[in-house]
Amino acid sequence: MSLFYNSVMEGSPLRENRYIKTLKCRECGAEFPSVRIHACEHCFGPLEVVYKLDSIELDRNSFKKRSNTLWRYHELLPIEDKTRVVDLGAGFTSLRECKRLEEVLGLRKLYIKDDTLNPTGSFKDRPATVAVSKALEFGFKAVGCASTGNLAAATAAHAAKAGIPCYVFIPSNTEMSKILQAATYGAEIISVKGTYDEANRLAAQASDEYDWALVNINIRPYYVEGSKTLAFEICEQLGWRAPDNIIIPMGSGALLCAAWRGLKQFRDLGLIEGLKTRVIGAQPEGCSPIVAAFKSGSSDVIPVEKPETIAKSLAIGDPGDGIYALKIMRESGGVAESATDEEIIEGIKLLAKTEGIFAEPAGGVTIAILKKMIGSGELQKDGEVVCCVTGSGFKSSETILESFPKPMEIEPSLEELKKMIKWGDDYAKG
């Protein structure tokens, strides 16, 4: 056994998971047992969980009586000790038909995967429930993460449920609602003067010093597995098939990669027939290193030093999964596209006014790009699109508030009300 294993396996007995075959390096292909490691021993590349799909017996009927959470797919999640699962009910969020927005956009079929409905209001509950559960399995006594805010809240909530401390590293410009949320769940907030990438780097250094499971750093191979359930659910909710097009917001690109892995696993298990989904990645213009690489034909992602965007949850200048997201978009015949801050705000309002869904700016990015691609003809009007809305607007209210005028105040009298409504009617008529 190598020096590497001797060092990383202290306190983590090697366990055998019935369905986990190996951890495989996404860069050089080297394989490792499923233990407490997060990077390749040879090249430091990221590791991914490979399952024994041949041993997994699942058909469409298997899911009929299961819970309406992402744990309905437990055979395809990297947890072996079910008693350690920390479950707040993440996943199995609504896939909403969007008739009004279809009409406005002139699109035949649109669905919104509404991940604002997760327990802490964002898709990050998916990786957090898996990662915190795995951290307990590995025997960690504390968890944490580096986050632009959503993961902070998700990790903190699951840590609270598990009754263990949580340390979150966030950039100091993180939205106040997200900080408040994580702090209220009891997390220790480490507010770093700098960008997300600087907070993330500090967290990586801290993982060397403290015995903390930093979910998106040293639990990362397991953490990203939670996110693929979004794709499982979409297939199941569409009647066991993959969508024609899927639009996914990209910060690190990890969600896009996980969703693609999920689609492929369902195909390989025979739960869906074939896979022709075009994967479309969406970034805000002020932080769009993956889009820039896609458009320039590069296979390398040049990091952005200082992201400038209202979509703070996507303000990751050095996207960890960027190169893999690029490959997936290209292989699937998809594209990468960006939206300006103005387009993002318009996207948020359009979604809210037509479908009653209040999204954070990352959701506005996907709607803005949907609109843009229909306009440019890159998305056929007679096609079908699933748009992922990954976080609630309540988490970014201060950003969204800036785009609205202060409400008119009136005295509590009917006369005043009538004046106001008349003004509103005239305003609506233009």
Added chain:
Amino acid sequence: MQKVRITLYGTLAKITGEKTVEVNGSTLKEAISQLTVKYGEQFGNKIYDEKGNLRRFVNIYVNSKDIRFLNHLNTELNDEDKVSIIPAVGGG
């Protein structure tokens, strides 16, 4: 020659057996070459790939600044600079 302090993280520190090392070098490349001489091929192979390029997942910071925003391996070093070499920083 400038005297700089290099801090190693993760597996790299396990190989050297030391977390912090002082070396001389006027550029980052020179400073790292001192480490590869001192700690041998096993260390060098972790930093550079088969073609001699810095590995994609080896992240280097000079005074907390990512060298990709400086002059990569040709970044010039000053006396007392602090260099951090951190493998596998994938966030998000």
